Amino acid sequence: METENPENQENDLKDEKKALTGYAKYTGVAFQMMAIIGLCAFIGYKIDKYFNHQVQWVTALSCVIGVCASIYQTIRQLKA
């Protein structure tokens, strides 16, 4: 006697595919956070260089913004 019906099987398959997509998506999160923080730091560094700042406060500020932005991006990706 067959206990599994086709609907259940289909759902299982869907769940597996979702897991696969999730796997691919979340492997990217770390690199994306890194890229955002890196990009922000780079922009801040260039601004400091351009204005010849003694204390590189723009770099520091842009790094903090980068960290916040990366967390925001991550949360948005988790929700989607």
Add this chain to the structure above:
Amino acid sequence: MDLSHIFNLKKTAVTLISAVFLSVISVNASAQQQAEADSISAAKVEHAPEGEKEESISQTILHHIADSHEWHFWGHDEHKVSLPLPVILWTNNGPVSFLYSKHDKDEHAKTVFTENGQNLVNFHGKFFYASAQPNAHGEYIEVDKANEVVNAKPLDLSITKNVVSLLISAAVLLIVFISVANAYKTRVGKAPKGLQSMLEPIILFVRDDIAKPQLGYRYAAFMPYLLTVFFFVWLNNLMGLVPFFPGGANVTGNIAVTMMLAVCTFVLTTVNGNKNYWGHVFKPHVPWWLYPLMIPVEIIGLFTKPIALMIRLFANITAGHILILSLISLIFILKSVFVAGVAVPFVIFISVIELVVGFIQAFIFTILSALFIGMAVEEHAEH
């Protein structure tokens, strides 16, 4: 076809295969390998002074993963056997081209040669305009504090090792896929045969597991790109693992190559982005007074996705190459042939893992490209 079991399979199969390899090789072949390694390490250790050795090993590793003007087979210095590749330089006097073997004797910028009225030097495989006077080390270049060469450089458009490798893999892909396409044309309604039956499951895997879940009913338009990227990355990953000609070039571990692949994905997402996608960027769901902060963040977010793609592929493949070379180098660092009994099985173990990594990275690059394109063309964004 569903290939998600590969991820479950990875651990068990790789452990199994490598366990078998480990036991067989460390018992049967270690004597032979040690004899081989003996002669190599003896040769290398003898003419490397104590202090410089570790540095020379890391240089050798970096040299192996870098691009080059020649395809090195074996031996070094005067006993070198390699395939010289054409060098094409765009100098101030117009184009100059010669085979690399013509000027490969001195790679330390100590001899100046003249091509098309230009004085050039070869410094570690890169060509620079020669300085008028040699520096303290007898090199015709100027070096700044950070050990960077300050001399001007002609524009290098050479057919390098990576370029040749790219052309070879492009040719292989064209030959294989044109023959498969023809097979589909001539064998309509019949079962697949030969190459066609080998590739059909993989093509269907890209369609059913990558394109359809991410792109929905629009998948057909992006299939050519996704299939091309998948097979291109996969083939180049595998070719990079072949230790001899025509493999061994670190193509997908070159950040310029992965950058161009990521740029293709970026262009596709940007061109295909719909109202919804751009709405997310320029009208994010936050209070209006956060707009000056959030809009730049969203714009940066557009670029970080392809940058993440670029870095991931580059880092994974380069790390694999460095790992394998480092394990081999252990024999020369520890100066003992018996290390080979451990190092060589480990290299085989890592190589088997790299075969899986080659597939997984191609898969991840493709699925993320599909995901990003899918986000751009999606009609009703979920909240």
